[in-house]
Every structure is written in structure tokens, then in C-alpha cells.
Amino acid sequence: MNKYRILLYYKFINIENSEEFSKEHLKLCKDIRLKGRILIADEGINGTVSGTIEQTEKYMNALKRDDRFIDMIFKIDESNEHAFKKMYVRHKDSIITLLPEDDVNPNKKVGKYLKPNEFYQMLQRDDVIIVDGRNDYEYDIGHFRGAIRSNVNNFKEFPKWIDDNLSEYKNKKVLTYCTGGIRCEKLTGVLLDHGFDDVYHLEGGIVTYGKDPEIRGKLWDGKCYVFDERISVRINNTDEDIVISKCNHCGEKSDRYINCINDDCHKQHICCEKCEKAQEGFCSSNCRQYVLEHPEKDARLRFKEKAKMYKRYNQYHEKAKEAISKLDKNYSA
Numbered sequence: 001m002n003k004y005r006i007l008l009y010y011k012f013i014n015i016e017n018s019e020e021f022s023k024e025h026l027k028l029c030k031d032i033r034l035k036g037r038i039l040i041a042d043e044g045i046n047g048t049v050s051g052t053i054e055q056t057e058k059y060m061n062a063l064k065r066d067d068r069f070i071d072m073i074f075k076i077d078e079s080n081e082h083a084f085k086k087m088y089v090r091h092k093d094s095i096i097t098l099l100p101e102d103d104v105n106p107n108k109k110v111g112k113y114l115k116p117n118e119f120y121q122m123l124q125r126d127d128v129i130i131v132d133g134r135n136d137y138e139y140d141i142g143h144f145r146g147a148i149r150s151n152v153n154n155f156k157e158f159p160k161w162i163d164d165n166l167s168e169y170k171n172k173k174v175l176t177y178c179t180g181g182i183r184c185e186k187l188t189g190v191l192l193d194h195g196f197d198d199v200y201h202l203e204g205g206i207v208t209y210g211k212d213p214e215i216r217g218k219l220w221d222g223k224c225y226v227f228d229e230r231i232s233v234r235i236n237n238t239d240e241d242i243v244i245s246k247c248n249h250c251g252e253k254s255d256r257y258i259n260c261i262n263d264d265c266h267k268q269h270i271c272c273e274k275c276e277k278a279q280e281g282f283c284s285s286n287c288r289q290y291v292l293e294h295p296e297k298d299a300r301l302r303f304k305e306k307a308k309m310y311k312r313y314n315q316y317h318e319k320a321k322e323a324i325s326k327l328d329k330n331y332s333a
């Protein structure tokens with residue numbers, strides 16, 4: 001098993017002709033047959049890709065042959081399959097987006113980096129506040145013990161949220177963390193810009209912290225949300241690993257996110273296996289009612305049509321199997 005790998009990486013570095021570079025990069029990835037999502041901008045590169053061990057080796061070597069990326073740090077997860085369906089390389093104005101008036105350059109202004117062990121020690125001090133640098137829905141299925149939940153749905157909202165909520169803590173040390181470390185590269189700069197003097201961030205992010213052989217994810221509660229098909233991964237590798245979130249329907253402990261079956265809602269919500277069956281995948285009775293009135297908005301129809309088509313043409317490739325199993329598993333109604 002574990003024939004596949006998932007790579008997570010980023011680097012803030014000036015990329016000349018970044019649009020042209022994006023096109024070449026997409027070709028490189030497609031030639032290697034990777035899958036994943038990569039953002040490229042003048043300010044750098046940010047990617048998550050999956051592939052076989054051989055493919056991911058090839059990619060890492062190709063990237064490191066480029067002087068700009070020679071010191072790229074890849075976080076590597078083992079996997080039994082791809083974590084994406086397709087390969088995207090998107091050219092953007094920035095790889096981590098803030099409003100123009102809030103933007104910071106991590107190569108010029110950034111917080112102090114902490115290794116997992118140092119971060120673990122700092123978590124336990126009294127003169128710190130711990131700020132989760134991610135979105136609210138990521139926080140909800142897992143976070144560091146004692147961390148402040150930001151009510152942001154988009155990274156752009158952080159500067160205002162900081163002004164509205166953290167002003168009273170300016171005399172404290174601020175610890176920030178995010179999934180792989182990239183968001184903190186800018187978040188710490190924003191904090192410095194907003195009058196905080198002693199700002200730290202977790203080097204390599206939560207995923208690196210979980211893999212540290214000594215710390216093994218201690219003081220992390222719940223799961224870590226990830227932006228690929230796995231949806232969440234385990235971080236606390238001690239016997240303190242717990243579930244902290246609750247099913248939106250029954251309140252039982254659960255850390256499964258699903259999307260509402262109403263195509264006009266599609267709300268990602270926490271739902272236990274039992275309730276997914278019982279509620280047929282709807283997030284609310286409103287959505288159930290809505291689909292009764294608008295039957296064409298029932299995502300199960302799409303699954304059904306897809307599954308039927310695959311069966312009709314005797315297609316049993318990965319995508320077909322997925323559509324058929326999705327239909328059989330939860331939505332046999």
C-alpha cells in the first residue's frame with residue numbers, strides 16, 4: 001500500500017513572467033501525470049499535488065533544478081490514492097490574498113518562526129494568545145487547545161477581525177498557526193502592522209507539527225481540515241487524539257464534513273454517518289422542502305444519471321466506481 005504521495009509546498013519568491021511560467025508549469029505537471037492544485041503569482045508558488053512515488057520524485061527534482069526553488073521544503077504524506085481528480089495550475093495576482101491596502105511581503109516583514117518543540121513549549125505559557133490563522137469551518141473540526149477561533153470565512157477578513165477582536169492583547173505574545181504555514185507568513189506581517197510586537201508562527205504548519213517524532217501533535221484537539229479529497233487528517237498521534245466537533249443534526253460527536261444534497265445550497269456541514277442516511281444528505285428541513293419543490297436541484301439525480309451512464313457503457317474506471325458507490329452508499333432513495 002501507500003503507493004501514492006501528497007506533496008504540500010510553497011515559496012514566496014519573485015517569479016518573473018509568472019503567467020508564462022504557469023503555462024510551462026502546467027505542461028510539466030501534466031507530462032508527469034500529477035494531479036492537484038497549484039497557484040502561481042508574481043509573489044511565488046503554492047501547491048498541493050498527488051501522484052505515485054515515482055511521479056512525485058520526478059516533480060520534486062524538476063522543481064529543485066530551478067535555482068529559485070532549490071531550497072523548497074516539501075511536506076510529504078503517504079496515501080493509497082490520488083487526493084485530487086484533476087491537475088490545475090492557476091495564475092493569480094497573489095498566492096495568499098489580502099486587500100491591496102492590507103497586503104504584506106513575507107520576505108520583508110514576518111513573525112518569528114518556531115519549530116514544533118518550541119511551539120509546544122510556548123503553547124503552555126501564560127503570557128501568550130494563540131490565534132488560529134484559518135477559517136472558522138477549519139477551526140471547528142480541530143485546533144490547538146486554547147486557540148482563539150476567528151470568525152473569518154476568507155483570509156482577507158483577518159486584518160479587520162484583528163482590529164475588532166484582539167486589540168486588548170497587544171501586550172501579549174501572539175502565536176499563530178495554519179495548515180502548512182503559508183497563511184501565517186502573511187498573517188504575522190499583518191499582526192506586526194497592527195501594533196503587535198511579539199509575533200510567532202509555527203514553522204511548517206500543523207501538518208509538520210503532527211509528524212514531529214518528539215511532539216507527535218500534542219495539544220492538538222480534533223482533526224486538521226485539508227483542501228483535497230481527504231477533507232481532514234489526523235494530527236495528534238498520541239493517545240490524546242479526540243473528536244471535538246458535533247453532528248449538526250443529532251449532536252453526537254463527529255468530524256465528518258459532507259455537502260448538502262440540495263444543489264442550490266451545497267452547504268458543507270458536519271454530519272455523522274447515521275444522520276447522513278436519515279436526513280438523506282440534506283443540511284436542513286428547509287433544503288429537503290426546497291428539493292421537493294425543485295426536484296431538479298437534487299444532487300442525487302446527478303449521481304444517479306452519472307452512475308447509470310457509466311453502467312450503460314460498462315465503465316468501471318475510478319470515476320465510475322466512485323459515482324456508483326456514492327449512490328449505493330448513502331442515497332439509495
Ligand SMILES: [Zn+2]
Nearest residue numbers: 247250272275
Ligand atoms: Zn448525527
Ligand SMILES: [Zn+2]
Nearest residue numbers: 260265283287
Ligand atoms: Zn442545505
